[in-house]
Amino acid sequence: MPVDRHLPSGEARDLLALVRDIAHREVAPTAAAEEDAGRFPRELFRLLSESGLLGLPYPAEHGGGDQPYEVYLQVLEELAAARLTVGLGVSVHTLSCHALAAYGTKQQRAEHLPGMLGQGLLGAYCLSEPSSGSDAASLRTRAVRDDAGAGWVISGTKAWTTHGGIADFYTVMARTGGEGPRGITAFLVPGDAAGLSAAPPERKMGLKGSPTAQVHFDRVAVGDDRRIGEEGQGFAIALSSLDAGRLGIAACAIGLAQAALDEAVAYAAERRQFGRPVAGFQGIRFMLADMATQVAAGRALYLAAARLKDAGQPFSAEAAMAKLHCTDTAMRVTTDAVQVLGGYGYTADFPVERYMREAKVLQIVEGTNQIQRMVIARHLVGPETR
The missing domain is CATH 1.10.540.10 (Acyl-CoA dehydrogenase/oxidase, N-terminal domain)
Structure with a gap:
């Protein structure tokens, strides 16, 4: 389409x-x-x-x-x-x-x-850790001043790193101060730094071509010229990066959903049952109509948030809404595409089963969709009460 x-x-x-x-x-x-x-x-x-x-x-x-x-x-x-x-x-x-x-x-x-x-370099982003996923402010990877006071030594482990082990550079959030978000600083670490290594890639449900791995920092030395921003500014930098990144995930989700919709429409037009194309049955037609509507709505939502960003206006809530809606849409549309194809949709001979497996991770990465709801609610009614 x-x-x-x-x-x-x-x-x-x-x-x-x-x-x-x-x-x-x-x-x-x-x-x-x-x-x-x-x-x-x-x-x-x-x-x-x-x-x-x-x-x-x-x-x-x-x-x-x-x-x-x-x-x-x-x-x-x-x-x-x-x-x-x-x-x-x-x-x-x-x-x-x-x-x-x-x-x-x-x-x-x-x-x-x-x-x-x-110039061909490939990057990776290191925020999550084995013990701190959604609660990123509790990260434990630590950067301490070296003996000469001219640089930093980073030690710790990052988790769920896309491009882990193959990236040419890593943007790393590490703790340089006390507990909480104000003790975190950002660093740019070269991929060939001594002491940096990656675990074998995770064995995932989908996205098997995209390596996701833990990255280990064993006293990795970096100069102060690789510190990004001020000491203690790292968590604010991370949140700013994620606002923009969530729009990227939203757009990817709609691309995946569009691919699934296109496959479902093509199949429904060609597959014949009871003497006519299955696209002629109201149940299938309504399902395809709902899928197309969800995809179009998601595209409009991520583009509206992008225009706010381009205009220099606040867009954090809108980015969370786009990420939430578009990734939920990808999950629904890919699931429905499998249903439209029936038994064939459940086989690897058609791409919709892969699309469905891949869609799930989009509801998790760069802040789970539960986190997105927290972000949106915070903009609506203020911080959570305890």
Whole structure:
């Protein structure tokens, strides 16, 4: 089903045409086989970098694309529709660049951003830990001043790290002060730093081509020039990054849901039962109509939040709403797509079973949907009472 895109410029239309071409030629044809084999498409990410697609929402002076979030998110949707591992990977990379781009010094941005945005590097974001997922403010990874007082030594373990073990750089939140959110500081750690290692990737239900792993920091030394922002500012930086990142997850979810809807529509039009296409039965027609409505509503919601961000207005609540609605929509639509295909939908011969498995994780990453409800309620009625 063609998607009616509302793009702000001819440049944006050309960009999306390029993305669709790459998705059609380079991503979609091998998606099923690569996911089944658990292979991460590292060379494809180099191609995306060469095509200017790994730094779209960041300034051109540092190698970015100077594109508004409204455009960047539609690019993510297209990539995720072709293969979620790719769309999510671009979203996570963009998230991992946010701290430095928004809070780094002029010198830090000039030194590091060109490589991160346009020279083939791949990033990862390290916030969650084995004992602190949703309660990120209780993280235990610690950074202490080295003996000379000129740098830091980081020790601890991060969990659920997308691109863990293959990333070229890690944006790491570590405790430099007392307990709670005010004791956390952000650091940019090179992927080849001595003492940094990754556990074997997690064995996941879906997204098998996207490596998710624990990352261990065994007295990893970094200079103070790799501290991002002020000491104790790390948790605020993390929350700012997640607001933007949640919009990326929302767009990926709608891309996945659109792919499932397209597959269900095509199947319903071709599959014949009782002498006619199953698309002729009201039960199927109504199901497809509901799926299409949910996808369109999710797209409108994430784009509305993106326009607030582009206008410099607060968008935290709207980002949480978009993440909540779009990922719940992806779960419903992919489940319904399996139902439309019946027994065939439950087999690996059709992609909808993979879409359904992949949709589940989107309700969990970058803040579970229960956390999103807490964020939204906090904006409505204030902090929780104890």
